Amino acid sequence: MKIQIDILKDSLNKLLDYTKEAHGETVDIDADLYWFVPRDMLVEPAVVPSELTLGSLEDDWQQISAIGDGAREPIGYGLVWASAVLRAVGDRTL
Template identity: 35%
Template structure:
């Protein structure tokens, strides 16, 4: 399954493979697959296929990063409310979201107000927390991140 998309001229991408992407097993050479031109018309896009690739996310570092970024948003926002001017957004179903070797065929629509409602409902009843609340939070955070400088 592809995990790292390089969207730059193919010759430059090949030169970088032994740099930041060198976390692959030493005995496994990288494999490349060119995406169809409909995926990205300006550059040749290469996908590096990595076996058993994973990302370890430290919860302590995640919490520190989130707190730092929330402090930034508070410092750059007047008042304690952020007004989001958009409500609907395109959403890619989970089974297609990380399949970067093909163009998503089943776009759906999401709604920020609906995602926010799930989060405020959670505040009223914290025992109802499920992992998908993180997805709803991410949708709202994306909108805030795109609005905040």
């Protein structure tokens, strides 16, 4: 599968615009910690993950915010942080 970045960007912008319109400027997230599945285990559905670790939405949000305000340079792993935050926002706004 090939992901076209422009389509992904447009889709995310539309989803975020929808969320802002439906739920306002902010979304309250009650939880901080979540189970993080390592990358090599995430894409192996035949193997039950045995090395789960904890991630922190607060830490992920701090990193994403720092990229957004220019205090930190964008890096590829930023998308992993963003995915956790987007998941939390999506789950909260169902």
